[in-house]
Amino acid sequence: xxxxxxxxxxxxxxxxxxxxxxxxxxxxxxxxxxxxxxxxxxxxxxxxxxxxxxxxxxxxxxxxxxxxxxxxxxxxxxxxxxxxxxxxxxxxxxxxxxxxxxxxxxxxxxxxxxxxxxxxxxxxxxxxxxxxxxxxxxxxxxxxxxxxxxxxxxxxxxxxxxxxxxxxxxxxxxxxxxxxxxxxxxxxxxxxxxxxxxxxxxxxxxxxxxxxxxxxxxxxxxxxxxxxxxxxxxxxxxxxxxxxxxxxxxxxxxxxxxxxxxxxxxxxxxxxxxxxxxxxxxxxxxxxxxxxxxxxxxxxxxxxxxxxxxxxxxxxxxxxxxxxxxxxxxxxxxxxxxxxxxxxxxxxxxxxxxxxxxxxxxxxxxxxxxxxxxxxxxxxxxxxxxxxxxxxxxxxxxxxxxxxxxxxxxxxxxxxxxxxxxxxxxxxxxxxxxxxxxxxxxxxxxxxxxxxxxxxxxxxxxxxxxxxxxxxxxxxxxxxxxxxxxxxxxxxxxxxxxxxxxxxxxxxxxxxxxxxxxxxxxxxxxxxxxxxxxxxxxxxxxxxxxxxxxxxxxxxxxxxxxxxxxxxxxxxxxxxxxxxxxxxxxxxxxxxxxxxxxxxxxxxxxxxxxxxxxxxxxxxxxxxxxxxxxxxxxxxxxxxxxxxxxxxxxxxxxxxxxxxxxxxxxxxxxxxxxxxxxxxxxxxxxxxxxxxxxxxxxxxxxxxxxxxxx
Numbered sequence: 284x285x286x287x288x289x290x291x292x293x294x295x296x297x298x299x300x301x302x303x304x305x306x307x308x309x310x311x312x313x314x315x316x317x318x319x320x321x322x323x324x325x326x327x328x329x330x331x332x333x334x335x336x337x338x339x340x341x342x343x344x345x346x347x348x349x350x351x352x353x354x355x356x357x358x359x360x361x362x363x364x365x366x367x368x369x370x371x372x373x374x375x376x377x378x379x380x381x382x383x384x385x386x387x388x389x390x391x392x393x394x395x396x397x398x399x400x401x402x403x404x405x406x407x408x409x410x411x412x413x414x415x416x417x418x419x420x421x422x423x424x425x426x427x428x429x430x431x432x433x434x435x436x437x438x439x440x441x442x443x444x445x446x447x448x449x450x451x452x453x454x455x456x457x458x459x460x461x462x463x464x465x466x467x468x469x470x471x472x473x474x475x476x477x478x479x480x481x482x483x484x485x486x487x488x489x490x491x492x493x494x495x496x497x498x499x500x501x502x503x504x505x506x507x508x509x510x511x512x513x514x515x516x517x518x519x520x521x522x523x524x525x526x527x528x529x530x531x532x533x534x535x536x537x538x539x540x541x542x543x544x545x546x547x548x549x550x551x552x553x554x555x556x557x558x559x560x561x562x563x564x565x566x567x568x569x570x571x572x573x574x575x576x577x578x579x580x581x582x583x584x585x586x587x588x589x590x591x592x593x594x595x596x597x598x599x600x601x602x603x604x605x606x607x608x609x610x611x612x613x614x615x616x617x618x619x620x621x622x623x624x625x626x627x628x629x630x631x632x633x634x635x636x637x638x639x640x641x642x643x644x645x646x647x648x649x650x651x652x653x654x655x656x657x658x659x660x661x662x663x664x665x666x667x668x669x670x671x672x673x674x675x676x677x678x679x680x681x682x683x684x685x686x687x688x689x690x691x692x693x694x695x696x697x698x699x700x701x702x703x704x705x706x707x708x709x710x711x712x713x714x715x716x717x718x719x720x721x722x723x724x725x726x727x728x729x730x731x732x733x734x735x736x737x738x739x740x741x742x743x744x745x746x747x748x749x750x751x752x753x754x755x756x757x758x759x760x761x762x763x764x765x766x767x768x769x770x771x772x773x774x775x776x777x778x779x780x781x782x783x784x785x786x787x788x789x790x791x792x793x794x795x796x797x798x799x800x801x802x803x804x805x806x807x808x809x810x811x812x813x814x815x816x817x818x819x820x821x822x823x824x825x826x827x828x829x830x831x832x833x834x835x836x837x838x839x840x841x842x843x844x845x846x847x848x849x850x851x852x853x854x855x856x857x858x859x860x861x862x863x864x865x866x867x868x869x870x871x872x873x874x875x876x877x878x879x880x881x882x883x884x885x886x887x888x889x890x891x892x893x894x895x896x897x898x899x900x901x902x903x904x905x906x907x908x909x910x911x912x913x914x915x916x917x918x919x920x921x922x923x924x925x926x927x928x929x930x931x932x933x934x935x936x937x938x939x940x941x942x943x944x945x946x947x948x949x950x951x952x953x954x955x956x957x958x959x960x961x962x963x964x965x966x967x968x969x970x971x972x973x974x975x976x977x978x979x980x981x982x983x984x985x986x987x988x989x990x991x992x993x
Contacts (some may be wrong), residue, residue, distance in 0.1 A: 641739060
């Protein structure tokens with residue numbers, strides 16, 4: 284690649300630069316006192332308790348291994364942080380409450396898990412759970428914890444213990460809070476009347492939009508006063524604005540033609556000199572190659588051999604119409620498809636069902652995609668469990684559904700006795716797919732996949748038909764080294780011109796480059812517009828040494844970005860993203876409406892506001908509809924508590940002001956007791972676990988230093 288070539292050309296120069304940079308870093312650390320600073324070992328702090336780098340790194344590694352590459356590093360960092368913050372918040376709350384979750388509590392909770400109770404490893408001779416066997420298993424994990432899989436298994440177990448402890452602490456604290464969230468019969472009665480009382484009334488409704496904006500003067504002081512009174516709602520994080528020009532490395536027309544020529548050259552057999560045979564030999568080309576997987580590997584195909592089989596309907600290819608009907612080894616191409624140039628041929632034909640019905644029991648192991656925080660067994664142990672279960676099922680086939688319910692980590696299918704229903708060829712992962720489509724109904728066996736060990740039973744197959752296996756050799760359409768060098772030089776020249784004082788927008792316009800602004804970057808952001816995940820750019824923009832108008836070129840996965848920092852926004856009160864002016868405007872309109880509505884009757888008030896008197900029946904909190912005007916929950920909450928025949932003025936709503944006289948209050952039927960309504964209030968209060976945590980989190984002191992490390 285072009286970049287590697289440049290590094291090789293300037294290796295001595297780069298070594299000197301890197302050495303000087305490292306020396307500078309060490310010196311700066313010594314002089315500013317940060318090199319050995321305590322803060323460098325602390326990711327953060329929760330209520331005075333630190334979150335150290337080692338503790339955080341362990342938690343982060345757990346999330347990384349669980350995600351198996353499905354989440355970004357930033358997402359894993361955020362998950363690890365949120366989990367540790369939650370853990371320490373609950374610990375501090377329980378400590379204040381004088382409650383300790385002890386080792387016995389944790390042990391009892393682990394032993395009570397159905398997973399342990401039904402694991403064949405921990406059952407005695409009569410099939411009952413043996414606590415001593417469970418203890419022996421844990422002791423063995425600890426003994427084998429020095430290295431390799433044993434270390435991973437032990438760390439997994441420790442994390443499982445910790446998750447049990449955290450769950451107990453959270454449930455204990457939440458239970459304490461919920462215990463205080465009861466309700467009385469009096470509250471039940473109030474709730475019953477609140478929900479079921481309705482009123483008939485006459486009213487005048489004056490919408491804010493009926494008052495011209497020109498009559499209202501909203502000053503900057505008004506806006507500032509409104510925001511200052513609501514600091515939580517209008518406090519914003521520190522942020523940055525940047526702009527960038529992207530230089531994408533894209534293949535030229537000449538590059539594409541060279542790739543097509545390369546593919547044409549490997550279709551047919553060719554004669555080559557063999558040093559081993561000391562003579563010319565015929566080397567099979569793509570057309571006559573028998574083992575396409577080996578051919579693709581030896582000739583460096585950019586896509587591996589696809590061993591799946593396709594019906595005509597499922598074959599997705601630019602040349603599918605002719606390819607499906609072709610003879611074996613008849614070659615098509617080169618043709619362009621999904622960013623590649625390809626040559627293809629039919630390599631095999633089979634008769635396969637188009638759908639299969641199957642059941643499975645999934646046994647996970649540490650590191651498998653299906654593993655969760657309760658998974659503690661390694662690969663070998665999981666295989667033994669699967670073999671043991673299959674042996675039981677082969678003796679008594681009726682046991683399959685029962686064992687699926689108690690042992691499978693796939694809870695969706697286990698609830699149905701392991702039944703996966705009917706599915707098509709491409710619905711399952713390769714290992715599972717090949718077994719169920721290439722074996723027969725009623726066959727049972729075990730296959731290993733990324734998710735764990737599957738104990739499989741084939742329950743049915745239908746619609747046997749022709750399927751083809753397509754062998755394809757591909758070359759990614761990518762830029763040549765010459766093209767890469769040209770784009771690199773363009774990016775370098777642009778960055779250099781800007782660093783010399785050039786204006787990004789002006790220079791970009793001259794060269795027909797596109798300038799992309801990105802506003803409001805937060806310190807923990809990861810994605811930057813169309814550049815995608817670019818954590819390094821975010822960190823650079825927040826570096827204390829990066830000044831406004833600074834320029835830097837960043838290497839991307841497939842090109843470069845020349846970035847300029849355009850603005851720094853401090854944390855504090857802000858109206859950005861909030862329509863504060865409209866809110867204040869409506870408040871002032873409400874004041875104006877109140878000031879001019881001096882009439883003693885609804886008719887007078889209607890006249891003063893150029894409005895009408897309306898009548899509405901059966902308005903309630905559950906049906907807050909005002910005939911002729913619409914649905915006003917806020918106003919209904921007031922009028923349902925008014926006395927009959929007394930005017931209520933200036934009822935402030937979200938979109939206007941109401942004036943009302945209730946002609947009749949329609950009370951609900953009085954009940955003998957209000958237990959049902961009391962229980963309804965209690966249920967509403969009980970289902971607030973997330974609100975409990977958010978409340979104590981809002982009142983916790985949290986110091987977050989993640990951005991200095993990740």
